[in-house]
Amino acid sequence: MSAAEPLITARDLVKRFGDFTAVAGIDVDVHAGEAFGFLGPNGAGKSSTMRMIGCVSAPSGGTLRILGMDPVRDGSAIRARLGVCPQQDSLDPELTVRENLTVYARYFGISRKVARQRADELIEFVQLTERAGDTVEPLSGGMKRRLTIARALVNDPAIVLLDEPTTGLDPQARHLVWERLFQLKQRGVTLVLTTHYMDEAEQLCDRLVVMDGGKIVAEGSPRQLIDRYSTREVVELRFSEATLDSYVGKLESIGERLELLPDRILLYADDGDAAVAAVGNRDLRPSSVLVRRSTLEDVFLHLTGRTLVD
Amino acid sequence: MAHPAYAVFEHQLVSYRRVWRGSVLSSFLLPVLFLLAMGLSVGGYVDRTGGLGVRYLDFIAPGLLASTALQVAASESTWPVYSGFHWHRMYHSMRATPVRVADMVRGHIAYVLLRVALSALGFLIVMALFGTLHSWWAPLALPVSLLVGLATAAPIFAFSALVKTEGMFAVLFRFAVVPMTLFAGVFFPVDSLPLAARALAYVSPLWHGVELTRAATLGTASAWGAWAHVGYLVAWCVAGYLLATYRFGRRLAE
Incomplete structure (x- = not known):
């Protein structure tokens, strides 16, 4: 600068x-x-x-x-x-x-x-x-x-x-x-x-x-914000059951943080694959699993909340 | 370096370049139609009574000239100004440049006056061809048209910057422009109106413009003396301009 x-x-x-x-x-x-x-x-x-x-x-x-x-x-x-x-x-x-x-x-x-x-x-x-x-x-x-x-x-x-x-x-x-x-x-x-x-x-x-x-x-910087407010990777889990609430307890302590959304659960983890393995070890069978890089979007939603603003 | 107000004027000219042929044509065609229909046809009946002292064609032509100045000024100061805030947002784009609010108002009004001048000039030429100019003062009808144009355009600029829906223009035309056109001495002398209606004619800028234009083309005296009419119109111009600048500033600050 x-x-x-x-x-x-x-x-x-x-x-x-x-x-x-x-x-x-x-x-x-x-x-x-x-x-x-x-x-x-x-x-x-x-x-x-x-x-x-x-x-x-x-x-x-x-x-x-x-x-x-x-x-x-x-x-x-x-x-x-x-x-x-x-x-x-x-x-x-x-x-x-x-x-x-x-x-x-x-x-x-x-x-x-x-x-x-x-x-x-x-x-x-x-x-x-x-x-x-x-x-x-x-x-x-x-x-x-x-x-x-x-x-x-x-x-x-x-x-x-x-x-x-x-x-x-x-x-x-x-x-x-x-x-x-x-x-x-x-x-x-x-x-x-x-x-x-x-x-x-x-x-x-x-x-x-x-x-x-x-x-x-x-x-x-975008990188700094991701480092500070999110993890390196995010795991997106979907389950076939309509109610995801019951999984929150079962997923406890996998990754650093968990977020429950209406249609999926997000696990914030530095090692996404390790988190997926941990999910498998607990005998949970998600219908879909996505491991992705953490983005500013995760930071943004973490900081500003998921409430819809029109 | 050109003045920013001139750049605003120039923007309008670039737009006008696309439509000028049609607009010049109509500024000749309309007066011909009006003078044929109103001046000669209606005039044929009116002149039998002989109550005016002059041919009806000669009486009505200067009135129509002044009212044309009003019509052009009003239509160029309503939707185009409203669009500058709400549709094309021209004023918003200018606001992001060194152009100041006063420059926008001046530059755009200058263009409206150019349109008034072109229409008035066309009208005057047609009047000459119809043999309705009876005085060497007649060319003064042109600056008078500009004065009428400014006295109406400036306050209408303020109005157009103020209103929030275009529906308000129907109100403006119904309750101001049309009544003025009908009752401000264009088609008949205001003396024949009841006192209250006459007072309204006196308030309107158009009546003063009609008086001045008629005095110029007929070489007669105007009702209150030329300078009184000019002064009254200038007052509308100044008040309208100040109000327009204020309203533009308010609208753009939102």
Whole structure:
């Protein structure tokens, strides 16, 4: 991590909407060249935090510095150096792919000539060259999202903010977006993203915080979080009987921790195969057994609970 | 470096480039139809009574010009503005750039005024062809149309930023735009209205625009004196602009 001043510094940052506290005092540092993630269920305060960093909504308390400036006083100057890929598309569907980029570049005071050049480069980068002259309306969700990412890069930003960049995309489209974001990371662009996809966080983030109920409940690299809050492996057991409760006692002390789900039981163990063997030794006959690597998902669910948040 | 408000204006121009032919055509076609149907046909009956002192065609043409400015301004300031917040989310995308709220309002209103100007110009040319321009002051009808356009577009921008459903536009048209068009002196002098209705006409920006336009094309005096009408319209422009900027800021802060 560089010794230079972080690009983003938040201390005890709070966002309130009336009586509702969306962000309840968080501390965050994002350094140059880093890919930083906010992970959390819906309503955890990720998007509110992103909107404060994007200088769109003013903090209700605490301090926030972005690129060494104050987001309330210097909002316009900060936004000039940010690239924002919002959760909801805000492309102009009546304009062409290229026009969407050139028009947007003009908002940053970029000359028409440079805007056209940059648009062509970015269209190539997000693999939309063949659709450059088409209007945006009929493009697929994945294409629109790639165009939105290209648009966020039009001002050659110091920080790119991505709010759930792959939500709603099919697997192919998602992988293409990840590839492009990974390339940006390779180029040294600082990425700040929110997601509730664990695989996305594992793929892209150098460091992340898990948010729940407006607070940060864990912080670290994906590897560190898995080491700290989960085991190396997870065994998923399914049984043909409808009620799994009776197995909880029988499985006791196998692995480090057990979790009962409606349809399966999870055993957290450093050696999955040894745990499976132990299950067999107790004469239990699961209908299916799956040993897998522990993922951020296990960390995430462990930390934020399995309650469904709509 | 171009002003951010100009970049907002430019965005609208890029969109307009796709539809300008149709819109220019209709800005000639509509006045022709109106002047034929209302001015000449209805006028044929009205002129028999001789109560107006001028041909009905000459009376109604400047009124229709002012009301066209209102119609164009209203339709360009309702759904397109609402869309900028709710559908295409254009304003949200601008919010992530150095463009400020005041730039959005100014840039977009400037485009609405361009549309008003093009329609008013088309209308004036058609009026000239129908022989309804009777004064050297007539070209002033163009800046008056812009003033009417701004006096209505600015408050409607605020309205469109305020409302939460597009259904509210039906309310706006039913209770403001249509009554104004019918009762603000476009089709008949407001003197013939009962006092209460006349008061409403006086409040509406359109009546002042109609008075000024009619004074310009007929070379007659307006009801309250030109500067009083201009001043009243400017008041709508200023109040509307301030309100629109405030409402835009509120909507985008959510």
